Amino acid sequence: MRFATLPQGAVVLSEDGAHPLPMPLDELIALGLPRALEVGSAALLDPSTPYAEADLLLPYKPPAVRDFVTFESHVEGVRRSVDNASGVPAAWYDAPTFYFTNPHALYGPGAAIPRPATCRALDFELEVGVVLGSGGSSLSVTEAADAIFGYTIVNDWSARDLQSREMQVGLGPAKGKDFATSIGPWIVTADELPSLDLLCRVSVNGVPVGSDRLSHMHWSFAEMIAYASRDSVVVPGDLLASGTTGGGGCLAELWGRAGAQVPPPLEPGDVVTMEVEGIGTLTGSVA
Structure with a gap:
């Protein structure tokens, strides 16, 4: 099923249109996948209303957002442009490393994002996010796989000049x-x-920039979830992003390989379109 949020509230989408759900998506996700599918199936029996993709809002607000780095080619390319280093650190192979990003600065499909005031090297990052339908601590990989609710597309916007300095x-x-x-x-x-x-x-202003297959991840989503929960806790609704795909999933990877900012950094008015087979299309622009 495809669960979304429109101005009138949470919906399940079908070929006929949008069918209202009896609760917001964060509450539906907290029920877990089996129960959510039951609720969604019941909603599909109700009349639908037409919708336009321009009406889609941020699907939900995850309580925490962890961003991983699971594509080897991305690490190699970005280190050259951001860290002025070469190769892949040996520690990268030890575990699916992640950082926490800001759950209060989230944008939905079609939204324009602000470029940081002093940034002149704005970039995108093409990622897939996994949404948890249950939580726990120190989960096994099997338990982590059972905790998966669904998937969405994530664009981890990045100010590369700020990032390079602060790191x-x-x-x-x-x-x-x-x-x-x-x-x-x-x-x-x-x-x-x-x-x-x-x-x-991913494309910028309709011009293709990069492509990769999600299966090129070095770790599975279940392994990522298990690692995040180790000696800690994950909860329903947590969003864990795959990290940037290789093959030009961000500009910085291409900059590192070219030794120059080619293609150029994003500018106000630029439109970034991300497509993931089986999930959909996420578009965002620079305000």
Whole structure:
């Protein structure tokens, strides 16, 4: 099923249109996937109303957003442009590393994001996010797989000039990342995607920039969830992003390989379109 949020509230989408749900998506997600599918199936029996993709809002507000780095080629390319380093750190192979980003600076499909005032190297990051339908602590990989509710597209907007400077302190990205994350266009439930060998593509102003397959992740989503929960806690609704795909899933990877900012950084008015097979299309622009 595809669960979304429109101005009138949470809906389940069908070929006929949008069918209202009896609760917001965060409450539906907290029920867990089996119960949510029952609620969605009941809603599909009710009359639908037409909707336009321009009406889609941020699907829901996750209580926490963890962003991982699971594509080897992305690490190699971005390190050259952001860290002025080469290769992949040996520690990267030890575990699916992540950082927490800002759950209060989220944007829905079609929304324009603000460029940080001093940023002149604005970038996008093409990612897929997994939404949890249950939580726990120190989950096994099997338990983590059972906790998956569904998937959505994530654009981790990045101020590369700010990021490059602040990461010299050694605490990871902060102001280079915390200003905007786009999520959408909806949540596709896990039962709809038995295989995650999905084609991921991104374009800027209609010009293709990069593509990769989600199956090139070095770790599975279940392994990411299990690692995040180790000696800690994850809760229903938590969003865990795959990290940027390779093959030009962000401009910084291409800058690192070219030794120059080609293609150029994003400017106000630019439109970034991300497409993930089986999930949908997420569009965002620079305000």
